[in-house]
Amino acid sequence: MTELEKGPRGQRRGRGARERILSASQQLFREQGINGTGMDQLCAVAEVSKRTLYQHFAGKDDLIAEGLRRFDPGILPEVFDRTDLTPRERLLAVFDIHAPLCPFIAAAVEIQDPGHPARVLARDYKKAFAARLTDTAREAGATDPEQLGEQLALLLDGASARSRVLNTEAFTTAAAIAVVLVDNAIPTAVTPAPAPTPAGASAV
Template sequence: MTELEKGPRGLRRGRGARERILSASEQLFREQGINSTGMDQLCAVAEVSKRTLYQHFTGKDELIAECLRRFDPDVLPEVFGRTDLTPRERLLAVFDVHSPLCPFIAAAVEIPDPGHAARVHARDYKLAFAARLTDAAREAGADDPEQLGEQLALLLDGASARGRVLNTEAFTTAAAIAAVLVDNAIPASTMKMA
């Protein structure tokens, strides 16, 4: 890096600043929470000046919303987009890859304003996630796919919240419960084909 590439305090600037800001935000929000992350700390970790940060984002609210938009824009394509898994297997695979530190739950807990862009995005994501589960439950032949989709979404969110609060792994237990729910919701004759 040449002297021309450095800002007034020796901080890196220019290309890549937006990505560094988003990466630092995701890391800090995950590690210490949204409300505990200050803009000065964020700038230091991202190696940008406050001026640079505000050139890319109007403020912390916009930054939080953008971090959530980037987290999983296609709603777990590594599970729901897989054609090598049966619908039943997709329903259970979400417990293997779902993030134990769900940023959508964290944002909803830390941001009290239900109209805040991050809260709205968190709500929309959770609804879309439940809809993907419902679609997979329907494909698997569940008697009541809406109920199964909602049960699995609730189970995932509960495991994520429990893991975050207790700093423990709750997804193994949740996956075992999910298998019982799925097996009870899908008729045996359908399961052999799914």
């Protein structure tokens, strides 16, 4: 039988303390930033004692990194792994489902140390995301899939950053730009011109 622990308000809590801590950290980091979130506040929102928090996580750095690991481990499989969409449709569907407030960008902005685990995770994720875009662009027949993948990745990050700064929806505009980029990068099939009719022959 699992030992229960008491939260700061005296309620008896169970095995869900770790998940509550993670959920609270993700909520607070998203709403008020990493640097603006204190451990006392985090404990209050998660309804755990500070002792319990440190039993599960060594500190805020561990919480940041674990939250990023869980955010999108499969690199948007709900879009890239769909077989009911064409590669072109998958490239554009990314703009319908991509999170407007990207926690990887937020972590990279707030954390100065390039060797911090969260910065490393953010860098690796962004590279992996661009690679999936590039692979899909190659499937779609893009003449320069690396360029298209990088363009779409940059467009997504720009829309995410703009949404965060201005607290407004930027993905509708980004999606419209993506259509132009994709259509310009993927050549359409050219219908062969009819062969000229030989002189003296009647056209059928």
